[in-house]
Amino acid sequence: MARKTGSHSEITGPRIRGAALKLFARHGFAAVSMRQIAAEVGVQAGALYLYTPDKETLLFDLLKAHMDELIAAWEEEPKGDGPLARLEGFVRFHIRFNLERTDAVFLSYMELRNLGPGNFAAIEALRRDYETRLETILRDGQAAGLFAAPDTKIATLAIIAMLTGVNTWYREGGRLSRQKVGDIYWDMVRKAVAA
Amino acid sequence: MARKTGSHSEITGPRIRGAALKLFARHGFAAVSMRQIAAEVGVQAGALYLYTPDKETLLFDLLKAHMDELIAAWEEEPKGDGPLARLEGFVRFHIRFNLERTDAVFLSYMELRNLGPGNFAAIEALRRDYETRLETILRDGQAAGLFAAPDTKIATLAIIAMLTGVNTWYREGGRLSRQKVGDIYWDMVRKAVAA
DNA sequence: GATTGTATTGAACGCGCGTTCAGATAATCT
DNA sequence: AGATTATCTGAACGCGCGTTCAATACAATC
Numbered sequence: 542m543a544r545k546t547g548s549h550s551e552i553t554g555p556r557i558r559g560a561a562l563k564l565f566a567r568h569g570f571a572a573v574s575m576r577q578i579a580a581e582v583g584v585q586a587g588a589l590y591l592y593t594p595d596k597e598t599l600l601f602d603l604l605k606a607h608m609d610e611l612i613a614a615w616e617e618e619p620k621g622d623g624p625l626a627r628l629e630g631f632v633r634f635h636i637r638f639n640l641e642r643t644d645a646v647f648l649s650y651m652e653l654r655n656l657g658p659g660n661f662a663a664i665e666a667l668r669r670d671y672e673t674r675l676e677t678i679l680r681d682g683q684a685a686g687l688f689a690a691p692d693t694k695i696a697t698l699a700i701i702a703m704l705t706g707v708n709t710w711y712r713e714g715g716r717l718s719r720q721k722v723g724d725i726y727w728d729m730v731r732k733a734v735a736a
Numbered sequence: 737m738a739r740k741t742g743s744h745s746e747i748t749g750p751r752i753r754g755a756a757l758k759l760f761a762r763h764g765f766a767a768v769s770m771r772q773i774a775a776e777v778g779v780q781a782g783a784l785y786l787y788t789p790d791k792e793t794l795l796f797d798l799l800k801a802h803m804d805e806l807i808a809a810w811e812e813e814p815k816g817d818g819p820l821a822r823l824e825g826f827v828r829f830h831i832r833f834n835l836e837r838t839d840a841v842f843l844s845y846m847e848l849r850n851l852g853p854g855n856f857a858a859i860e861a862l863r864r865d866y867e868t869r870l871e872t873i874l875r876d877g878q879a880a881g882l883f884a885a886p887d888t889k890i891a892t893l894a895i896i897a898m899l900t901g902v903n904t905w906y907r908e909g910g911r912l913s914r915q916k917v918g919d920i921y922w923d924m925v926r927k928a929v930a931a
Numbered sequence: 932g933a934t935t936g937t938a939t940t941g942a943a944c945g946c947g948c949g950t951t952c953a954g955a956t957a958a959t960c961t
Numbered sequence: 962a963g964a965t966t967a968t969c970t971g972a973a974c975g976c977g978c979g980t981t982c983a984a985t986a987c988a989a990t991c
Contacts, residue, residue, distance in 0.1 A: 571766035702901025725886045733928035
């Protein structure tokens with residue numbers, strides 16, 4: 542036996558990444574075996590090595606792709622006029638984007654420790670890159686006298702932690718719509734850094 | 737060979753829990769073997785089973801003890817006069833307590849998924865218990881017209897996520913003292929829920 | 932319809948896993 | 962001093978791990 546009818550690498554590759562993302566997020570990187578991922582896709586474990594050199598690289602590729610997409614999506618987001626509108630845009634964007642990729646967000650916060658030093662540094666750099674975009678907004682607002690955060694670096698980390706926390710409790714079809722969640726968090730963030 | 741001079745269960749038990757806490761936090765529950773824990777303590781793997789029925793229970797006991805201590809410590813904290821002082825007390829307490837137990841906090845947020853349903857529910861209940869204590873403060877302040885959070889339940893989760901985030905970046909001997917960190921976060925929280 | 936190249940299988944590799952338990956040793960008790 | 966009890970060792974159990982690779986089946990091309 543070998544390849545089944547209609548199988549192609551353009552299909553199997555993404556399916557492997559999708560299965561790995563789902564299983565890693567659900568059970569943790571170390572708790573998921575290559576055989577489980579293969580079973581989810583419907584191939585034998587050996588076939589995975591046509592698409593990744595090893596298990597850690599599979600994880601790294603998922604994290605790297607997520608961070609790249611996060612930054613790219615923010616770059617394509619329409620920029621508001623002035624720091625206040627830009628901050629509102631960031632708050633709503635971050636919540637919206639993260640709620641659409643709960644597995645990848647979970648992975649990014651949980652499994653960095655399973656990367657070797659080089660891979661770890663690469664993801665960390667992307668994270669700092671993203672954070673800097675928020676901090677720039679805060680500093681601009683501070684300079685314009687619109688904000689009065691006691692420390693823009695800490696405020697950046699505090700806001701991101703607060704917004705990312707939405708993923709831990711939000712459930713589709715719950716008490717609040719995504720729109721309303723955005724409204725609530727924007728209200729709190731706006732006041733927290735207000736002059 | 738068997739027991740070495742001066743070995744006692746009152747010493748080995750805590751040492752096992754300490755080693756497990758450190759290693760689980762560092763590498764993740766699934767990535768740490770019973771043999772590694774035993775090696776850290778200086779005994780053979782079999783000896784661990786004098787102190788825990790299995791690996792998952794060892795994790796559960798660590799998480800349970802942490803949550804119990806968190807709630808007990810908050811109960812013993814001097815209560816401020818009125819919602820505003822109580823909220824300030826909570827903010828400063830949460831940061832201080834969590835910074836003193838980084839490993840346990842990390843575990844509590846990362847490894848819940850490695851518990852069976854019953855153990856998971858027990859820890860979740862304790863977490864909700866702790867959260868309720870903050871929400872009560874917010875609701876009291878809201879009733880007194882001191883606060884104007886758009887949604888006390890969400891504000892509770894947002895504040896806790898923001899405060900717990902301190903553990904991800906704070907380093908001893910860094911730019912900011914613990915006191916200053918408390919000041920900064922209290923400023924942001926106070927304004928975020930202000931009327 | 933034969934040839935070529937790609938995608939996949941299935942078996943195997945050495946290794947470490949969680950857990951059990953009979954036996955050995957040190958501390959304690961009578 | 963001798964018996965008892967608490968503590969720990971060391972070997973073993975079956976099992977699944979990540980990874981490799983020759984063999985193989987299919988698709989595409991000629």
